Amino acid sequence: MQTPTALVQDLIDAIGEDAIVWHDEDLLVYEYDGTIDRGNPDVIALPADTDDVIRLIRVANRHGAPITPRGAGTGLSGGALAARGGVVIGMNRMRRILNVDAENKTALVQPGVVNLDLGAEAERHDLAYAPDPSSQRACTIGGNIAENAGGPHTLAWGTTTNHVLALELVTADGEVQWIGHDTRDEPGYDLVGCVVGSEGTVGIVTQALVRLVPRPAAVRTLLAVYDSVRQASNAVSAVVASGIVPAALEMIDKMTIAAIEPVLQTGFPLDAEAVLLVEVDGPESQVEAEGARVEGILTRFEPREVRSATDPQEREQLWAGRKGAIGALGQIMPNYYLLDGVVPRTKLPDVLDAVYEIADRYRLPVANMFHAGDGNLHPCLLFDEREPGATERVLDAGGEIMRVCVDAGGAITGEHGVGLEKRDYLPWIFTEADMDAMKSLRAAFGPTENFNPCKIFPKGHGCGEAGHQHAQHQIAKFGPKAFV
Amino acid sequence: MQAQAIEAVQIANIHTAAQEYRIDSHTPSSIAAPTAHASVEQALTSASRERLAVTPIGGRTMLDLGMPPRQYDLALDLSGMNQVVEYEPDDFTITVEAGMTLAQLQRRLTVNGQFLPLDHPRFERATLGGVCAVGRGGLRRNAHGGPRDWLIGMRMVQADGVSIKGGGRVVKNVSGYDLPKLFAGSLGTLGVITELTFKLRPLPASDQIVAVAAPSLEAALAAARAAAQAAPFLNGCVALSADSAVEARALGAKSLQDEPTIVLRASGLESAASEVLSQALRAIRDAGISGPERRTSEIVETWQAIADLELQTPPDHVRLRVGLPPASLIRAQTILDQRLDDAAHWITAADSGLLFVTAPSADADTIRRLRDDLQPLQGRLTIESAPPELKRAANVWGPTGTGARLMHSIKEQFDPHGILNPGRFVDGI
Numbered sequence: 009m010q011t012p013t014a015l016v017q018d019l020i021d022a023i024g025e026d027a028i029v030w031h032d033e034d035l036l037v038y039e040y041d042g043t044i045d046r047g048n049p050d051v052i053a054l055p056a057d058t059d060d061v062i063r064l065i066r067v068a069n070r071h072g073a074p075i076t077p078r079g080a081g082t083g084l085s086g087g088a089l090a091a092r093g094g095v096v097i098g099m100n101r102m103r104r105i106l107n108v109d110a111e112n113k114t115a116l117v118q119p120g121v122v123n124l125d126l127g128a129e130a131e132r133h134d135l136a137y138a139p140d141p142s143s144q145r146a147c148t149i150g151g152n153i154a155e156n157a158g159g160p161h162t163l164a165w166g167t168t169t170n171h172v173l174a175l176e177l178v179t180a181d182g183e184v185q186w187i188g189h190d191t192r193d194e195p196g197y198d199l200v201g202c203v204v205g206s207e208g209t210v211g212i213v214t215q216a217l218v219r220l221v222p223r224p225a226a227v228r229t230l231l232a233v234y235d236s237v238r239q240a241s242n243a244v245s246a247v248v249a250s251g252i253v254p255a256a257l258e259m260i261d262k263m264t265i266a267a268i269e270p271v272l273q274t275g276f277p278l279d280a281e282a283v284l285l286v287e288v289d290g291p292e293s294q295v296e297a298e299g300a301r302v303e304g305i306l307t308r309f310e311p312r313e314v315r316s317a318t319d320p321q322e323r324e325q326l327w328a329g330r331k332g333a334i335g336a337l338g339q340i341m342p343n344y345y346l347l348d349g350v351v352p353r354t355k356l357p358d359v360l361d362a363v364y365e366i367a368d369r370y371r372l373p374v375a376n377m378f379h380a381g382d383g384n385l386h387p388c389l390l391f392d393e394r395e396p397g398a399t400e401r402v403l404d405a406g407g408e409i410m411r412v413c414v415d416a417g418g419a420i421t422g423e424h425g426v427g428l429e430k431r432d433y434l435p436w437i438f439t440e441a442d443m444d445a446m447k448s449l450r451a452a453f454g455p456t457e458n459f460n461p462c463k464i465f466p467k468g469h470g471c472g473e474a475g476h477q478h479a480q481h482q483i484a485k486f487g488p489k490a491f492v
Numbered sequence: 493m494q495a496q497a498i499e500a501v502q503i504a505n506i507h508t509a510a511q512e513y514r515i516d517s518h519t520p521s522s523i524a525a526p527t528a529h530a531s532v533e534q535a536l537t538s539a540s541r542e543r544l545a546v547t548p549i550g551g552r553t554m555l556d557l558g559m560p561p562r563q564y565d566l567a568l569d570l571s572g573m574n575q576v577v578e579y580e581p582d583d584f585t586i587t588v589e590a591g592m593t594l595a596q597l598q599r600r601l602t603v604n605g606q607f608l609p610l611d612h613p614r615f616e617r618a619t620l621g622g623v624c625a626v627g628r629g630g631l632r633r634n635a636h637g638g639p640r641d642w643l644i645g646m647r648m649v650q651a652d653g654v655s656i657k658g659g660g661r662v663v664k665n666v667s668g669y670d671l672p673k674l675f676a677g678s679l680g681t682l683g684v685i686t687e688l689t690f691k692l693r694p695l696p697a698s699d700q701i702v703a704v705a706a707p708s709l710e711a712a713l714a715a716a717r718a719a720a721q722a723a724p725f726l727n728g729c730v731a732l733s734a735d736s737a738v739e740a741r742a743l744g745a746k747s748l749q750d751e752p753t754i755v756l757r758a759s760g761l762e763s764a765a766s767e768v769l770s771q772a773l774r775a776i777r778d779a780g781i782s783g784p785e786r787r788t789s790e791i792v793e794t795w796q797a798i799a800d801l802e803l804q805t806p807p808d809h810v811r812l813r814v815g816l817p818p819a820s821l822i823r824a825q826t827i828l829d830q831r832l833d834d835a836a837h838w839i840t841a842a843d844s845g846l847l848f849v850t851a852p853s854a855d856a857d858t859i860r861r862l863r864d865d866l867q868p869l870q871g872r873l874t875i876e877s878a879p880p881e882l883k884r885a886a887n888v889w890g891p892t893g894t895g896a897r898l899m900h901s902i903k904e905q906f907d908p909h910g911i912l913n914p915g916r917f918v919d920g921i
Contacts, residue, residue, distance in 0.1 A: 109817070109819075111721070111818075112817040112818060112819050112845075113724075114817070155666060156666040156670070162664065166637075166641060169673070170641050179898070183897075185893075185894035186893060186894050186895070187893075187894070187898070188895075189870065189893075190816070190817045190870050191815050191844065191845050191846075191870075192629065192638065193815025193816065193845075193874075194892075194893060194895070195872065195874060195889035195892065195918045196893075196895060196899045196918040196921075197674060197677065197678055197895075197898075197899050197902055198627070198640060198673045198674060198676060198677050198678075199895050199898055199899070201640055201673025201676070202669065202670065202673060202674050202902075204670070204673075205666045205669070205670050206669055206670075207666075222724035222725060245582060248582070249582055250694075251605055251694035251697070253694065290725070290764055291725065291763075291767045291768060293761070293763035293764050293767055294760055294763065294764030297763060297764075298761065350662045350663075350664050351662060352580065352661060352662060353582065353663075354582045382662075382663055383662055383664075384662075384664050417660075417662075418661075418662050419660045419662050419665045419667040420667050421665070421666050421667050422662070422664040422665060422666065423664055423666060424666070425666050426666070426667060426668065434668060437660065437667055437668075438657070439656075441655065441656050442657055442658065442668070442671075443668070444656075445650065445656045446668050446669040446671065448905040448906060449669050449671070449674060449902065449905065452898060452901040452902040452905045453898065453901075454901075464669075
């Protein structure tokens, strides 16, 4: 029989026994978030409202306990892991859509609302919530805000930061404030812009006012199958250069097809090298004309076939392969390591070549499924962690791929966040002065050193053992110097 | 002092030039016009050492904006830094120096069939550094957002002369905190912006403008609201009072008449733009407006003339800006009209809840009452231009919300000695 620690007892006193999870066996679920890293929290707290969040933060601060906010744990960068133990504040009970204002096209939501649920509610008002991460069936708006999440449809509409107007934020000192404004007319600094993408390191969002967008009258999805990744990449460049802004422009490669075909029966030829998905939307006449133009461009690069659909169900089928891709990877290997590099669009073909070359050299199968129109790559390195040395090989290969993205003028993460996973790579793109300025911004939000510690920035105090132990190895291999 | 404070920086003739940099009757004691990033570093290093108050300056189109300066020693004129740093058209991104004007940039991009979807008054003079430091969305903000939404990277020099950067050259990025968001709209109070990277859009195949006259401003506004709701993909939806329409015509919007006017803009493929305009025009007709449709082929000139209206009032003439959720726009217009005896020169963006009005006789008490009235509508009233006494008495920015504490704390972190544009921003920052 476990007895509660003083911290656990105080948390129970603060928000009630039902809302505190502290038995060892119950904590296991929260150790993991889909990355290679692990983090062991001491206790999980599940607040029901803003006042609960304030109480929890005050209790944790009194005990000097680290705080890690958590949504659905789908971030894939270790951002929701309790790197130094302490309290994980799970926002999943705060999942109400408080208001949809159809005339002003806004929605007021709690952070635990699932992305797809907000989309469904918006649709009832003939509106849409634009950011649509592939994990949208599970991921929460609060988590999307923390990571500045993207998704296939951010090519036309921008990422989460373009869609969050105002926030109720409880800062690390337990103070609550509203920041931002319905039409971004609040005079002063863009605090909302600072909080979105800050990976839960400056406070906890307890309410969000988000922008909804009008739903297009028509949508057409096109799918083209190619015999080489180069051809597909060239088709991507040609579509982008044509002056059309597709709603989405996605690619999946041969390894991904091999994974999804047995599970989803999408009918992709197993010997094809790449499949492109392009979506155009807007007024009927525009979709008709642009759809035809896109089809013409795709055809120019000698596809094996081009499919097209405007009916929602048929479109859903064309998307099934892309959206179910990650889940299907288990068909090939038990583990995957999903990267999130982003490069200028013209560098995409060369960087893809390099990704295949690196994976080859490390003897790792690699599946690519990604937001080609944005230059946002998601190479998935497939491995079996039970095989000795496999995890190290994966991390080394991942590091090399990241380095290639940086050397191509890109960045280390497009939509998943730096988290625990990539903090040692941050100096590849930012100088000490750049990172000091970021830390100054963090310091402005109060005593944040215990707030989601060990994330984003390299080697924080007490973070030596947090996350994977390969950081030093990575630095030794690729160099700590900023790429400026 | 000043000569040594700005060593290695080109100094203009202070006696003749200082008036050009006047802000609310304050003139600077020095002017520096750097042509390279390193000179900005040097200027700030020296200024920081000597605790000189520095105001970064671009095209001088919006020097009226903000509270009168608490101290004003060095005008740092960035307009000489106006080069393209890197442009790969197929990436749909561009990096430019902060002193490049918006018009210069658009001309460079047009050649490649691209543009930056930002509106700003006097775009021939307004620099991108200035546009971003002011940081506001323009008349087409419903369709395009503001500078924050197009900025993907930035290089800046901090108060102590140390250079930093944020973001990058890719269109999606969550590597580190989003410093470009922090600096956009910070009115030069956190650092001096020297380079900016934007994501770009392809120029639409078709861009159309239609103007329809209405019997009154109220009727124009109501019809414009109906149009915005019926045609959510409009690119722009503006209602002007008759005096604004006259001025806009003088500035180049030749198709406008001297009547209250609704101006609609739609872009995209020709058939799609026409379809959107038809939807909007039907709503206008349904709202009882029967005036003829006046089309123009001079899209850029017409729209820019309307955008320029904002800065047509002479300095020291009271000009107000109100932003609020668009559903409350009509109510806000009524409130302003009732409280202001001599309200004139109305410009409203009906699809995004933006309103400009001049009121020569407005006093601090009236403005306080207006703010109280607008508060329940989530309306925010800013004084864009006014005599310094009124600016001080009424506070240009109005009350700052619960975020004020964080804003002071950020200012303290980034400019601990308060040398950057002191006193001009919100809440004494």
